[in-house]
Amino acid sequence: MTRPSPPAGGRMIVKVVIAGGFGVGKTTAIGAVSDITPLRTEELLTTRSAATDSLHGIEEKSTTTVAFDFGRVGWDAPTPVELYLFGTPGQPRFWDFWHDLAAGASGAVVLADTRRIAASFHAADFFEQLGMPFVIAVNRFPGAAPRSPAEIRESFDVDDSVPLMFCDARSPDSVAAVLLALIQHAALQLQTPPSLLDAL
Ligand SMILES: Nc1nc2c(ncn2[C@@H]2O[C@H](COP(=O)(O)OP(=O)(O)O)[C@@H](O)[C@H]2O)c(=O)[nH]1
Numbered sequence: 396m397t398r399p400s401p402p403a404g405g406r407m408i409v410k411v412v413i414a415g416g417f418g419v420g421k422t423t424a425i426g427a428v429s430d431i432t433p434l435r436t437e438e439l440l441t442t443r444s445a446a447t448d449s450l451h452g453i454e455e456k457s458t459t460t461v462a463f464d465f466g467r468v469g470w471d472a473p474t475p476v477e478l479y480l481f482g483t484p485g486q487p488r489f490w491d492f493w494h495d496l497a498a499g500a501s502g503a504v505v506l507a508d509t510r511r512i513a514a515s516f517h518a519a520d521f522f523e524q525l526g527m528p529f530v531i532a533v534n535r536f537p538g539a540a541p542r543s544p545a546e547i548r549e550s551f552d553v554d555d556s557v558p559l560m561f562c563d564a565r566s567p568d569s570v571a572a573v574l575l576a577l578i579q580h581a582a583l584q585l586q587t588p589p590s591l592l593d594a595l
């Protein structure tokens with residue numbers, strides 16, 4: 396876990412990773428909230444990837460992230476902070492690359508789609524093993540059966556110490572609320588002495 400960089404222009408620079416399975420809305424979320432035109436590495440999905448990249452439930456998806464997404468968003472209140480957002484590619488064949496994307500990050504958002512929740516299990520396991528603070532944000536798609544936070548926690552096998560919230564990846568306010576929750580969560584963990592964490 397990395398401490399944020401010293402303030403630049405009054406705002407603390409914090410690197411954040413947006414991870415989760417294929418098609419859960421990572422690219423959409425970064426595009427919704429970014430103050431700059433996001434850098435995207437989208438490629439058209441072709442029939443050649445049909446066997447590995449299942450589009451079940453996300454049939455409208457026509458492109459996929461092949462390297463990473465990058466966006467930037469900042470606030471002066473409640474905390475002056477500038478977030479550098481790095482979105483991972485979702486497919487298992489790109490998982491090795493996640494270590495590079497996570498280097499120097501202070502926290503992560505694990506984005507999930509309740510219709511295909513298992514697609515985001517790897518992301519939660521990855522940040523848990525890395526010891527990086529993360530929150531789970533459940534992107535609500537139309538037609539998804541309602542699931543309670545308790546059910547979703549049970550599926551992810553996480554307790555109340557991991558913040559969990561619902562969101563709409565297309566909504567700037569909704570994505571900003573998720574990011575603020577992550578920053579608060581990460582700040583709390585950074586303030587907790589490692590020795591105390593070990594004792595818990
Ligand atoms: N209805 C709905 N569609 C969404 C939402 N978020 C993303 N999508 C759509 O779902 C598809 C997958 O989103 P994308 O951001 O590419 O997923 P990624 O693979 O995680 O980057 C795209 O066609 C989006 O337009 C959402 O909150 N609601």
Ligand SMILES: [Mg+2]
Nearest residue numbers: 421422459460
């Ligand atoms: Mg993407």
